Each structure stands twice: as C-alpha cells, then as structure tokens.
Amino acid sequence: MSAVIGDPVTAIDSPALVVDLDAMERNLATMAAYARDRAVRLRPHAKTHKSAWIARRQMEHGAVGVCVQKTSEAEALADQGVSDLYISNEVIDPAKLARVAALAARVRLAIAVDSAQGVERLAAAMRATRAAIDVFVEIDVGHGRCGVAPADAADLARRIRDAGLRFAGLQAYHGRAQHLRGVEERSGAIEAAGAAVRAARAALDAQRIECALVTGAGSGSFVLEAASGLWGELQVGSYVFMDRDYADNESMPGAPRFDHALFVKSQVMSRHADRAVVDAGHKSHAIDSGLPRVWGRDDLEFANGGDEHGILRANRPGAPLPALGETVWLVPGHCDPTVNLHDTMVGVRGGLEQGVVERLIRVDARGALS
Amino acid sequence: MSAVIGDPVTAIDSPALVVDLDAMERNLATMAAYARDRAVRLRPHAKTHKSAWIARRQMEHGAVGVCVQKTSEAEALADQGVSDLYISNEVIDPAKLARVAALAARVRLAIAVDSAQGVERLAAAMRATRAAIDVFVEIDVGHGRCGVAPADAADLARRIRDAGLRFAGLQAYHGRAQHLRGVEERSGAIEAAGAAVRAARAALDAQRIECALVTGAGSGSFVLEAASGLWGELQVGSYVFMDRDYADNESMPGAPRFDHALFVKSQVMSRHADRAVVDAGHKSHAIDSGLPRVWGRDDLEFANGGDEHGILRANRPGAPLPALGETVWLVPGHCDPTVNLHDTMVGVRGGLEQGVVERLIRVDARGALS
Numbered sequence: 001m002s003a004v005i006g007d008p009v010t011a012i013d014s015p016a017l018v019v020d021l022d023a024m025e026r027n028l029a030t031m032a033a034y035a036r037d038r039a040v041r042l043r044p045h046a047k048t049h050k051s052a053w054i055a056r057r058q059m060e061h062g063a064v065g066v067c068v069q070k071t072s073e074a075e076a077l078a079d080q081g082v083s084d085l086y087i088s089n090e091v092i093d094p095a096k097l098a099r100v101a102a103l104a105a106r107v108r109l110a111i112a113v114d115s116a117q118g119v120e121r122l123a124a125a126m127r128a129t130r131a132a133i134d135v136f137v138e139i140d141v142g143h144g145r146c147g148v149a150p151a152d153a154a155d156l157a158r159r160i161r162d163a164g165l166r167f168a169g170l171q172a173y174h175g176r177a178q179h180l181r182g183v184e185e186r187s188g189a190i191e192a193a194g195a196a197v198r199a200a201r202a203a204l205d206a207q208r209i210e211c212a213l214v215t216g217a218g219s220g221s222f223v224l225e226a227a228s229g230l231w232g233e234l235q236v237g238s239y240v241f242m243d244r245d246y247a248d249n250e251s252m253p254g255a256p257r258f259d260h261a262l263f264v265k266s267q268v269m270s271r272h273a274d275r276a277v278v279d280a281g282h283k284s285h286a287i288d289s290g291l292p293r294v295w296g297r298d299d300l301e302f303a304n305g306g307d308e309h310g311i312l313r314a315n316r317p318g319a320p321l322p323a324l325g326e327t328v329w330l331v332p333g334h335c336d337p338t339v340n341l342h343d344t345m346v347g348v349r350g351g352l353e354q355g356v357v358e359r360l361i362r363v364d365a366r367g368a369l370s
Numbered sequence: 371m372s373a374v375i376g377d378p379v380t381a382i383d384s385p386a387l388v389v390d391l392d393a394m395e396r397n398l399a400t401m402a403a404y405a406r407d408r409a410v411r412l413r414p415h416a417k418t419h420k421s422a423w424i425a426r427r428q429m430e431h432g433a434v435g436v437c438v439q440k441t442s443e444a445e446a447l448a449d450q451g452v453s454d455l456y457i458s459n460e461v462i463d464p465a466k467l468a469r470v471a472a473l474a475a476r477v478r479l480a481i482a483v484d485s486a487q488g489v490e491r492l493a494a495a496m497r498a499t500r501a502a503i504d505v506f507v508e509i510d511v512g513h514g515r516c517g518v519a520p521a522d523a524a525d526l527a528r529r530i531r532d533a534g535l536r537f538a539g540l541q542a543y544h545g546r547a548q549h550l551r552g553v554e555e556r557s558g559a560i561e562a563a564g565a566a567v568r569a570a571r572a573a574l575d576a577q578r579i580e581c582a583l584v585t586g587a588g589s590g591s592f593v594l595e596a597a598s599g600l601w602g603e604l605q606v607g608s609y610v611f612m613d614r615d616y617a618d619n620e621s622m623p624g625a626p627r628f629d630h631a632l633f634v635k636s637q638v639m640s641r642h643a644d645r646a647v648v649d650a651g652h653k654s655h656a657i658d659s660g661l662p663r664v665w666g667r668d669d670l671e672f673a674n675g676g677d678e679h680g681i682l683r684a685n686r687p688g689a690p691l692p693a694l695g696e697t698v699w700l701v702p703g704h705c706d707p708t709v710n711l712h713d714t715m716v717g718v719r720g721g722l723e724q725g726v727v728e729r730l731i732r733v734d735a736r737g738a739l740s
Binding site: 002011013014015016047069070089090091092093095096114115117118144145146147175267268269270271275277279280282283284286287288304305306307308309311324325336337340341342343366367369370 | 652657
C-alpha cells in the first residue's frame with residue numbers, strides 16, 4: 001500500500017497517484033454551479049476517475065448520474081452503489097448485451113447505438129428481462145469515429161421504437177474538439193457539431209419523433225455546447241482533475257477555472273550533473289497526450305525515461321536540479337488513462353507540501369475495458 | 371472475468387490480452403538454448419510479464435532467476451514463490467530500502483546502486499537484518515539515464531565493500547539500443563557499451579576489486595552482448611512475447627527468431643463505409659512505441675481512436691474492412707506497458723482461430739510501481 005490515512009504527504013511511497021482533495025472539491029462545485037446556472041443537466045464522465053466515491057460526490061453536487069464507456073465499467077460502479085449510469089458507447093457483442101440487460105435490472109441504465117444490428121441485438125437481450133433502458137442514437141458530429149450521419153438518426157430512432165425500446169435522444173460528442181488548442185478552432189468544431197445536431201433533429205422532426213435530450217460535450221468545449229442551446233446534458237469528465245493537456249488549451253471566454261487536482265508523486269532516485277532521474281515513467285502516467293509537466297518548476301523539463309523512469313533537465317541555465325531523494329510532483333499529460341494505471345488514488349487534504357492523507361480512493365473500474 | 375478455461379478463443383470477451391502459449395513456449399525454449407550454447411547466464415526481465423507463473427517457466431528453462439525494476443514488483447513475485455530476484459534499478463528511499471532488506475531475508479536478492487548515498491542507505495537498511503544482498507554497480511553505458519561513469523565504478527565498489535555489503539559486479543544495460551532499427555546502429559551502440567564495460571573493469575582491476583559478473587542486454591541486442599565475451603548474464607525480457615516495435619528492427623545476423631505471442635483481442639463495434647471501429651484503445655495497449663499492428667491483415671491500418679477505440683482503415687484500395695462484430699487481433703507496439711494495463715492474460719493453446727483457453731495468467735505485479 002502506497003499510503004496510510006493520517007500520514008503526512010511526505011510519507012506517501014512513490015510513485016503514487018495523488019488527488020488534492022481541496023482542488024478536486026473546488027472543481028466539483030464550480031462545474032455543478034455552472035450547469036445549474038445554465039439549466040443544463042450534468043452527467044459527468046466516469047471514464048476519467050473510474051471511482052464510485054467520486055461518482056457519488058458528483059451526484060451529491062447535482063449530477064443526474066454518470067457516463068461510462070464500457071459495460072464492465074458500468075458493472076464495477078454499479079457494484080459500488082452508483083445507481084444511474086449511461087454507457088455512452090456502442091455494444092455489439094450478444095454476450096455483453098446480456099450483461100447490459102442484467103445491469104438494467106439493477107440500476108437506471110442508458111446506452112448508445114449507431115447501427116440497426118446494434119438495435120436488434122440490444123432489443124433481443126432486453127427481451128430476456130423486464131427492465132427498461134434508455135437508448136441514445138449516436139451521431140458523428142465531426143470526430144470521425146462512431147456514430148451515424150445526422151440524416152440517418154431518424155431511421156435508427158424509428159428502429160429503436162419499433163424494437164420496443166425507448167428512444168431517449170442524441171449522443172453528440174466531439175472528442176477531438178476538446179484538444180484543439182485555439183479558441184477559434186474549438187469554436188469552429190463545436191459550431192459544426194451543432195449543425196450536425198440540428199440536421200439530426202430536423203430528420204427526427206420530419207418523422208415526428210421527439211428528441212427529449214441531446215447529450216455530449218467535454219471539458220475542453222462544454223462552454224460552447226452549453227451556450228448553443230442544443231445540448232441539454234454535459235458529459236464533462238476531466239474537469240474533476242484537469243491535466244497538462246487541457247491546461248495547454250487557450251482558455252474559452254466565460255469558462256470557469258479548474259485547478260490541477262491530480263499529481264504523480266515521484267522521487268529522484270539517480271542524480272547526475274546534467275540530469276535528475278525520477279522513479280516515475282510511463283507505467284505511472286499516460287503519455288498519449290504528451291509528457292507530464294513538473295509542478296511548480298517551470299525551469300525543469302521532463303523527458304521520457306521509459307516505462308519506469310523520468311529524466312529531468314534544466315530548462316534555463318542555472319536552474320537547480322532536485323537532489324537525490326527529493327520529491328518531484330508531476331502533472332500528467334492526460335488524466336483518464338493515467339488513473340487507469342493505478343489501483344488507488346491517494347486523497348490528500350491541505351496541499352501537496354503540508355497536507356495529510358485523508359482518504360484512499362479506490363479506482364473501482366481500473367482495467368475494466370470490456 | 372474475460373475468459374473461462376476450456377472455452378474456445380471465440381468466447382473470450384473483448385478487449386482481452388491473449389497469450390499464444392505455443393508461441394510463448396517456443397520463445398522460452400529458443401532463448402534458453404541460445405544462452406546455454408553461449409554459456410551465458412539467463413536472468414530474464416520480469417518487468418515484461420510481471421507474472422510469477424511465467425518467471426517460474428523461465429527458471430524451469432534454466433534461467434538463474436529474474437530481474438525486476440521495482441521493490442513492489444519483487445515483493446509481488448516473491449509472494450508467489452519466485453525465489454531469486456534482482457532489482458536491476460536504484461532504490462534511494464529509506465522506507466523502501468527497509469522493505470528491500472526484509473525481502474532479502476525471504477529470497478535470494480540483488481540490487482543496483484549508482485551513488486554513495488544509495489550505498490550508505492542500503493547498508494543501513496541491511497544492518498537491521500542478518501540477510502545478504504548482492505550489490506551491482508550500475509554504469510552508464512550510453513543510455514544517459516542511471517549509472518555512474520565507468521571510471522567511477524571502482525570507487526563505488528569499494529564503498530560497497532567498506533559498508534559490509536557484497537559487490538557482485540556491474541549492471542550495464544543500454545535500453546535505448548534495443549530500439550535502434552538498423553543492425554549497424556545497434557552494433558555501434560553496444561560496441562560503445564562494451565568499451566564502457568572495459569573501462570569500468572580496468573578501474574576495478576586497478577584497485578584489485580574482482581568483478582564476478584557483468585549483467586545487462588535486452589531482446590533487441592543480446593546477440594551483440596553475448597558475442598562480446600564481456601557480459602556473463604542476459605536480462606532479456608520482451609523475447610517472451612515480442613511486440614511490433616521489436617519486429618520492426620532489422621534482424622541481427624545469427625539472432626534466433628522469436629514469434630509474436632501477445633495479442634489484444636478486439637471487436638468491431640461500429641462500422642462505416644470508410645472505417646471499422648474496434649473496442650480497444652490505449653487503455654488496452656500501450657502506444658509509447660507506436661500503435662498496434664493488425665495481425666494477419668497488412669492491408670489494414672490502425673489509427674488512434676483514443677482511450678477506448680481503435681480506428682481501422684484500408685491500406686490498399688479495395689481491402690475489405692472487417693464487419694460489425696468481427697474479431698480483430700492486434701499486436702501491441704510495446705509489450706511491457708501493455709501487460710501492465712491488464713490484471714489477467716488469457717493463455718490460449720492451439721492458435722488464435724481454433725484455440726482453447728488453457729490458463730488465466732495473473733499479472734501478479736500489475737501496477738506494482740513503487
């Protein structure tokens with residue numbers, strides 16, 4: 001175990017994934033207030049934290065439930081008492097759909113579809129239960145991954161109804177837009193996404209199919225979706241922790257401010273004249289969105305040292321390297337897959353220097369991929 | 371659980387990490403024969419598989435023990451009966467060194483050092499036990515990460531002895547050399563590493579300190595280290611599974627052939643005219659060494675679809691895309707951090723098409739980072 005409740009931060013074994021609880025709670029409150037003020041529903045994405053405790057904290061702040069990406073993720077959170085889950089992704093395997101149906105009998109559940117075959121198989125699985133499920137049609141709003149063309153949304157919605165399932169609305173999420181650096185680029189992407197939503201709604205209207213809800217948006221763009229009046233529910237995930245990549249985005253006008261709340265505690269375990277080597281590599285933090293940043297030390301550059309090491313060098317002449325044994329705090333490039341590397345997050349109260357371990361946060365759905 | 375023993379491969383839930391046991395056993399036998407023929411010791415690196423069962427299989431094939439990178443990794447394997455472990459890395463934290471000392475009382479243990487402070491702290495920790503530990507001096511042979519300069523090896527070896535510890539030899543591992551594509555580049559890097567080893571040995575000789583063993587080498591270069599006559603022990607890891615990145619290397623003359631034995635089973639869960647989307651993203655496979663390759667389908671290209679998705683497109687005009695629901699086998703770019711994403715590997719006998727689940731291989735040291 002990497003930490004003991006009541007211990008000072010200094011006693012946390014490294015590397016460890018540490019949550020600044022004060023910062024996290026500010027983030028939870030800020031996003032909740034934002035959604036409340038705009039009268040949009042908040043259904044945060046639990047793929048970020050994979051933790052039932054954080055999901056419950058979000059619901060205490062007014063979230064209607066949480067999203068997940070995978071069936072096993074939904075199962076893991078349901079097992080820990082999360083009662084309202086939306087699998088914002090497609091499931092096509094009949095054996096897995098049988099699990100979805102079984103889960104629908106235990107919690108309030110929703111799922112996305114983007115194919116006629118997906119609807120048929122889901123309907124077949126649901127017929128084995130007396131439970132209900134909300135079904136969203138995913139439309140491709142510009143990401144180029146899953147989702148039907150907007151014009152095809154109505155056909156799929158009709159199939160959902162014809163199969164005896166409940167058509168709940170549109171899944172309209174633009175993942176890539178979150179990471180477009182400039183405000184203008186991001187605005188353009190979400191504007192195009194909005195046009196896709198309008199086109200899908202028009203197709204639904206033409207067939208007199210009511211669209212009760214459009215759900216989507218992420219931490220990099222939700223201000224735009226909320227302002228559009230098209231989206232009724234926000235699926236923001238990363239705002240809970242924030243990561244280096246979101247911090248690198250140009251800030252959206254009117255966007256609330258979120259604080260870094262997720263850190264990797266590392267230690268210098270090898271020291272040389274030109275570099276300090278820490279005990280955290282990319283088995284400790286995901287590097288798909290780039291390398292971590294050294295917290296509080298803009299004069300240090302983190303270089304990839306492989307699976308188990310990170311290499312710190314001075315950015316500026318004369319910047320002092322940390323000493324052998326010294327603690328170095330890293331801000332991961334991307335929080336979601338970083339959390340997925342750890343079984344436990346160490347929740348700290350009172351800051352990274354003087355703080356105390358208040359809680360061990362289990363990553364309940366760690367490795368829940370299927 | 372992603373698989374049941376006795377089930378056909380087709381029944382394995384996706385995504386899942388699957389080991390082709392036939393291929394793995396060929397790899398184990400091939401490397402064991404190679405080391406035996408060259409009369410070098412084999413101490414495979416368990417950071418690749420993190421599994422006590424595979425470590426024991428390697429020892430049954432003549433390995434003297436295994437390497438690990440982290441204290442907690444050593445503890446996890448020792449807990450599962452692996453009795454000879456070398457932490458081929460530095461540990462500087464006193465609390466962690468106390469765990470190292472406790473572990474030395476349970477198994478045959480070795481560790482690397484690269485600083486006087488590291489030696490002092492290790493000695494202090496070991497004084498609390500009556501156990502012994504083998505201490506290797508790590509020298510930097512060109513990687514530019516941990517390790518002292520060759521000329522400083524003798525001073526550190528003397529400190530080890532003066533502190534009442536056992537100097538066991540030199541740790542000389544060139545991680546980056548494994549991934550240099552061309553034979554000439556790799557040969558040049560290992561030649562330079564050999565020169566560093568010779569320099570360190572000369573420094574030891576000058577102080578009349580015996581160097582019993584030089585240990586190092588990885589799956590991309592071990593033929594060179596073995597041929598040099600300088601290295602007495604090989605720390606190869608990836609040969610067990612192989613990955614896309616090693617397969618991309620130009621093959622070393624005289625090198626034995628290893629087969630891909632590690633795969634991610636994925637499934638198409640969204641299908642479009644221009645792309646098939648599978649349910650495996652970089653929460654299922656590490657992408658630090660690039661994206662996975664689609665096994666048996668050179669005409670398909672895997673594009674990054676984010677944490678939970680992969681996007682397949684045709685490489686050549688007219689290449690058929692897999693259908694909705696179809697299984698797609700992926701060869702991960704880098705096996706070590708891919709294994710670390712999974713709690714279990716599904717061991718299959720009889721191939722990926724007709725095979726049967728023979729064994730669930732627990733990744734005992736998954737997430738053992740500290």
